[in-house]
Amino acid sequence: MHLVSVMRRCVWAVLLWPNLLTSSVPLDCRQEQGGVSRCSSISQEKLLDRVIQHAELIYRVSEESCSLYEETFIPLPLQFQRNQAGYSCRTLPIPSSRSEVQQISDKWLLHSVLMLVQSWLEPLVYLQTSLDRYDAAPEVIINKTKWVSEKLISLEQGVVVLIKEMLDEGLLNLNHSEEALFQYDVQPEMVESVMKDYTLLSCFKKDAHKMEAFLKLLKCRQTEIYNCS
Amino acid sequence: MATQDVGAGPRPSPAPAPAPFRITGTRELMLRLPRASPLVRLVSLSSRLTGCASRRERALLGAAAGVHHGRGTEGRETGKTLLWLPLSGAKMRNVFEVMLLLLLLLLPLVTAHAGGQPNSPPGKPVLTSCRSPEKETFTCWWKPGSDGGLSTKHSLFYRKESSDAVHECPDYRTAGENSCFFNKNNTAIWVNYNITVVATNSLGSAYSDPVEVDVVYIVQPNPPENVTVSVMEDKGWPFLRVSWEPPRKADTRSGWITLVYELRVKLKEEDDWETHLAGQQKMFNILSLPSGGEYQVEVRCRPDHGFWSEWSSTSKANVPHHFRRDNSTWILMTVFFAFTFLIVAWLLHLNRHNLKRCILPPVPGPKIKGFDKKLLKSGKSNEIFSALVVPDYPSTPSSNYEDLLVDYLEVYVPTERELQLEESKDPHDDRLKSDSSTSDSDSGRGSCDSHTLLVDKEAKEEARQAECGQTRTEVQRSLKDWDALTYAQIDMVGRDVPSGRVKTWPSLYSPLPRHSSGPLDQQSSLQMAKQHSLSTSSFLAQEASGESYWDVCSHGELPRPLRAKTPPHRGLRARSDADVSGAGLKRAPAGPRSLAPHTSEYVEVQRVNNKDVVLLQPVVTGCYQALPGEVYSKVKRVDSDNILLLQREAREEDGYPGAEQENTTQKASACVYAAVLVQDQMAPMVNGYVDTATMCTLTC
Numbered sequence: 001m002h003l004v005s006v007m008r009r010c011v012w013a014v015l016l017w018p019n020l021l022t023s024s025v026p027l028d029c030r031q032e033q034g035g036v037s038r039c040s041s042i043s044q045e046k047l048l049d050r051v052i053q054h055a056e057l058i059y060r061v062s063e064e065s066c067s068l069y070e071e072t073f074i075p076l077p078l079q080f081q082r083n084q085a086g087y088s089c090r091t092l093p094i095p096s097s098r099s100e101v102q103q104i105s106d107k108w109l110l111h112s113v114l115m116l117v118q119s120w121l122e123p124l125v126y127l128q129t130s131l132d133r134y135d136a137a138p139e140v141i142i143n144k145t146k147w148v149s150e151k152l153i154s155l156e157q158g159v160v161v162l163i164k165e166m167l168d169e170g171l172l173n174l175n176h177s178e179e180a181l182f183q184y185d186v187q188p189e190m191v192e193s194v195m196k197d198y199t200l201l202s203c204f205k206k207d208a209h210k211m212e213a214f215l216k217l218l219k220c221r222q223t224e225i226y227n228c229s
Numbered sequence: 230m231a232t233q234d235v236g237a238g239p240r241p242s243p244a245p246a247p248a249p250f251r252i253t254g255t256r257e258l259m260l261r262l263p264r265a266s267p268l269v270r271l272v273s274l275s276s277r278l279t280g281c282a283s284r285r286e287r288a289l290l291g292a293a294a295g296v297h298h299g300r301g302t303e304g305r306e307t308g309k310t311l312l313w314l315p316l317s318g319a320k321m322r323n324v325f326e327v328m329l330l331l332l333l334l335l336l337p338l339v340t341a342h343a344g345g346q347p348n349s350p351p352g353k354p355v356l357t358s359c360r361s362p363e364k365e366t367f368t369c370w371w372k373p374g375s376d377g378g379l380s381t382k383h384s385l386f387y388r389k390e391s392s393d394a395v396h397e398c399p400d401y402r403t404a405g406e407n408s409c410f411f412n413k414n415n416t417a418i419w420v421n422y423n424i425t426v427v428a429t430n431s432l433g434s435a436y437s438d439p440v441e442v443d444v445v446y447i448v449q450p451n452p453p454e455n456v457t458v459s460v461m462e463d464k465g466w467p468f469l470r471v472s473w474e475p476p477r478k479a480d481t482r483s484g485w486i487t488l489v490y491e492l493r494v495k496l497k498e499e500d501d502w503e504t505h506l507a508g509q510q511k512m513f514n515i516l517s518l519p520s521g522g523e524y525q526v527e528v529r530c531r532p533d534h535g536f537w538s539e540w541s542s543t544s545k546a547n548v549p550h551h552f553r554r555d556n557s558t559w560i561l562m563t564v565f566f567a568f569t570f571l572i573v574a575w576l577l578h579l580n581r582h583n584l585k586r587c588i589l590p591p592v593p594g595p596k597i598k599g600f601d602k603k604l605l606k607s608g609k610s611n612e613i614f615s616a617l618v619v620p621d622y623p624s625t626p627s628s629n630y631e632d633l634l635v636d637y638l639e640v641y642v643p644t645e646r647e648l649q650l651e652e653s654k655d656p657h658d659d660r661l662k663s664d665s666s667t668s669d670s671d672s673g674r675g676s677c678d679s680h681t682l683l684v685d686k687e688a689k690e691e692a693r694q695a696e697c698g699q700t701r702t703e704v705q706r707s708l709k710d711w712d713a714l715t716y717a718q719i720d721m722v723g724r725d726v727p728s729g730r731v732k733t734w735p736s737l738y739s740p741l742p743r744h745s746s747g748p749l750d751q752q753s754s755l756q757m758a759k760q761h762s763l764s765t766s767s768f769l770a771q772e773a774s775g776e777s778y779w780d781v782c783s784h785g786e787l788p789r790p791l792r793a794k795t796p797p798h799r800g801l802r803a804r805s806d807a808d809v810s811g812a813g814l815k816r817a818p819a820g821p822r823s824l825a826p827h828t829s830e831y832v833e834v835q836r837v838n839n840k841d842v843v844l845l846q847p848v849v850t851g852c853y854q855a856l857p858g859e860v861y862s863k864v865k866r867v868d869s870d871n872i873l874l875l876q877r878e879a880r881e882e883d884g885y886p887g888a889e890q891e892n893t894t895q896k897a898s899a900c901v902y903a904a905v906l907v908q909d910q911m912a913p914m915v916n917g918y919v920d921t922a923t924m925c926t927l928t929c
Binding site for chain 2: 063099219
């Protein structure tokens with residue numbers, strides 16, 4: 001009896017052992033690229049396309065919100081002098097010219113994108129709180145900002161997956177342990193706040209465009225290695 | 230500063246100049262001008278134009294020019310010269326020199342007014358625009374300010390956003406004058422450039438306003454290239470296919486720059502362009518071509534964050550003429566007219582009866598009673614006329630005796646006059662009336678007819694009436710039971726033979742004579758008469774006062790001459806007048822009702838034998854029996870007016886007593902005669918038709 005039961009278990013184990021090696025990965029991936037789990041059924045190409053589309057959309061929305069903000073809050077003479085107040089965009093160690101961009105590798109492209117994305121997660125949250133403090137901020141700007149910050153999170157996830165796929169690197173830790181760049185307790189006065197927010201928006205717009213351009217270049221490199229300059 | 234320079238300038242200048250003039254002690258300026266003063270003037274002008282002259286030279290020439298030109302402005306000098314003029318010639322030369330000196334002293338002022346500061350720091354340049362054609366390089370242009378009379382050097386300095394290092398423009402030449410070209414290596418994307426232009430000359434420098442430039446936002450690509458337009462066809466309709474290529478320098482393939490395109494098209498002779506947005510594709514189909522002709526197409530492009538390029542060069546294409554617009558117009562018109570036509574036809578259809586009545590008014594048909602249109606359509610004239618002819622008594626034996634109406638038969642037996650049985654099938658008004666005028670002398674006519682046709686009944690009738698009154702009522706009652714509205718009544722005026730008159734009331738139906746063509750029993754004829762009366766009773770029942778009644782009066786006097794009434798028309802007419810006409814069956818025969826009992830004897834039609842002879846028999850009081858046929862009278866002739874003229878036969882005396890015999894035999898039984906009433910069905914159609922039959926019902 002005992003032997004029979006053991007035998008039976010062994011037989012079951014022998015029959016079922018291939019299943020142990022397979023991971024329980026759902027065959028159909030989640031459609032958004034923000035899925036953290038490894039999705040093996042989507043091709044790299046498709047994933048990259050989706051990431052690019054995401055970045056394009058983020059850029060477009062940020063452009064719209066920036067121009068809206070400009071029209072609403074910034075008087076005309078100041079519109080073309082963005083850095084008058086001394087607020088400049090943060091520059092990260094990422095390539096900023098075409099030639100530079102051409103020289104860096106795919107790996108650095110992706111990492112630059114990731115860096116960019118991660119650097120903006122927190123400021124966008126700050127921007128949201130700042131806009132909420134306004135008396136007559138248009139609903140559109142607030143909604144767009146909210147939307148952008150959400151999408152940025154998913155973009156980050158997508159880039160992480162891409163890095164894993166393309167560069168075969170391990171999962172990067174997603175915790176953002178950077179020092180808080182913005183102090184939330186300090187509430188600047190209105191004009192200052194307005195200028196600061198404006199700067200933030202315009203800088204984010206630029207960085208969004210950067211992300212989009214890097215990703216597109218990366219795509220080009222994937223498809224045509226020799227012709228992408 | 231400028232004024233300072235100007236002020237400091239001219240003082241030392243006259244001194245080191247080569248001296249076409251010298252300054253004398255009297256502070257007179259002796260100027261030896263060359264003779265060719267116009268030449269000097271020209272030279273001065275030319276030197277001004279070139280601007281190459283030094284300040285000193287310009288001053289001198291200006292002085293010379295001023296001498297020639299500046300007379301007007303120098304009020305004081307002219308005044309002074311004028312003062313000097315009246316002097317002598319040599320003195321005049323001195324004066325002239327003084328004048329020139331003064332002029333020269335005042336020259337800087339003049340020249341200062343006349344224009345062009347000779348030495349000044351440059352004016353402020355202005356950066357007009359910076360453009361990048363492909364997001365990899367960019368160029369900035371500026372407009373220089375005034376150069377202050379000295380050679381001015383412009384230089385462009387820029388500072389990148391994050392660093393404080395200031396760099397100078399690497400390339401001033403490539404893009405032309407007053408421009409700075411940044412090549413690939415020096416172009417940083419997403420970085421703000423702080424650009425300033427400085428104009429420098431020996432006296433100073435001028436800084437322009439700084440301009441922030443981000444290359445990404447200043448991209449204005451070149452126009453698209455290789456714009457080709459081809460005419461293609463789609464199911465018969467032509468359309469234009471436009472294709473182009475991105476500008477050569479823009480790197481759209483790698484996605485570095487994303488371009489959207491727009492094209493515009495117009496006919497050659499038009500002024501307004503029709504624009505189409507093509508997106509990122511490089512090919513576009515223009516389908517909405519209004520008509521044929523020569524089309525011009527232009528394309529331009531724009532990055533997703535930049536400026537529109539210039540329009541490309543015009544490409545032309547010839548589109549053949551097609552009838553698209555015409556077709557649609559014709560189709561529309563056709564549909565519209567068809568629809569209208571359908572609506573009109575539908576309306577006509579709905580109103581077709583009205584239209585028919587309008588266009589083809591109905592032909593009034595004959596309104597003759599008894600006129601059968603079907604017969605008319607069948608075309609048998611015999612039948613038609615037979616239908617018209619109501620009691621076709623002598624000649625139409627085959628018709629149904631129901632259709633034939635003979636009102637009554639009046640037999641008038643006067644002593645003087647002939648006894649005639651009259652039958653009026655279609656009595657006219659005049660006849661009736663005439664009759665009524667003469668007929669009603671018999672007061673004892675009875676309840677049947679006040680317009681009595683009986684004539685001359687006074688005495689006997691009264692007597693008889695007295696007799697008969699009772700019987701009459703009895704008979705009336707009996708008749709009512711029978712519900713017989715018709716009767717054949719022969720009023721016999723009996724007693725006085727000479728004055729006896731017998732009037733037979735309507736008792737003759739046209740069917741009777743017909744039926745008499747065949748062998749008929751007395752009984753059968755009577756039966757027929759009865760039937761006929763019955764049949765007509767319903768017909769006459771409509772009479773409101775169809776008080777046909779039996780007027781049966783028996784009288785004892787048998788031998789009585791029975792005479793038909795002589796004036797048949799009148800009698801009958803009167804009767805019929807009293808009677809109910811075919812149409813006016815409702816008319817109350819006043820006559821019959823008011824029949825006073827009179828002493829007339831009545832004869833009923835027994836039968837009609839085949840010779841068209843009416844056999845009459847005396848009416849027995851209340852008795853209806855089949856009596857042996859007695860030929861009472863014979864038909865004399867049939868009038869054209871359908872009047873039956875009866876005459877007594879030769880043995881009328883025989884018949885008469887025979888009738889009386891019969892009459893007496895029947896005396897006892899109370900019976901009711903159905904007065905056969907022949908009614909002319911056609912009668913109502915005739916004006917004032919009054920059927921000859923007086924409806925007298927006698928009830929048992």
